[in-house]
Amino acid sequence: MSFYSTVKTIYKTVLPNPLRKAIYRNMPQPLKVAEAFGMATTQIDNHRQLKEKIKQLFDYEGPILCSVELKHGEKIIPKLEFGKPIEDPSPQLDRKEFLKNMLVDPIQQNTKYQGLQYWRD
Numbered sequence: 001m002s003f004y005s006t007v008k009t010i011y012k013t014v015l016p017n018p019l020r021k022a023i024y025r026n027m028p029q030p031l032k033v034a035e036a037f038g039m040a041t042t043q044i045d046n047h048r049q050l051k052e053k054i055k056q057l058f059d060y061e062g063p064i065l066c067s068v069e070l071k072h073g074e075k076i077i078p079k080l081e082f083g084k085p086i087e088d089p090s091p092q093l094d095r096k097e098f099l100k101n102m103l104v105d106p107i108q109q110n111t112k113y114q115g116l117q118y119w120r121d
Contacts, residue, residue: 030065030067031043031065031067034065039063039064040062040064041065041067042056042057042065042066043066043069045069046069077091078090078091085106085107087102087106
């Protein structure tokens with residue numbers, strides 16, 4: 001889930017309705033921002049559009065921003081977890097499979113020091 005989606009979820013579930021409307025009106029709309037800079041955009045609104053839109057993304061020459069609309073409470077797998085490296089989402093792959101597919105040295109969270117360090121066997 002992106003930062004934008006997280007903010008959207010919080011304002012929909014926690015804030016009172018008048019405040020939600022005021023915040024939503026003032027939130028940047030990523031597709032409109034991209035279009036203002038001349039970037040191509042597309043949006044996936046439902047599962048039926050998925051195959052066609054993904055093909056459109058891969059066939060497009062140049063940068064393109066895709067917005068994927070999710071239902072509130074939709075479970076997202078794999079998911080990124082705060083403080084974990086982006087290349088190692090949850091649920092985690094078997095370590096042998098993970099290492100076989102890495103193109104760069106992987107990093108892992110060092111719980112002793114609460115920071116990131118290079119993977120060491």
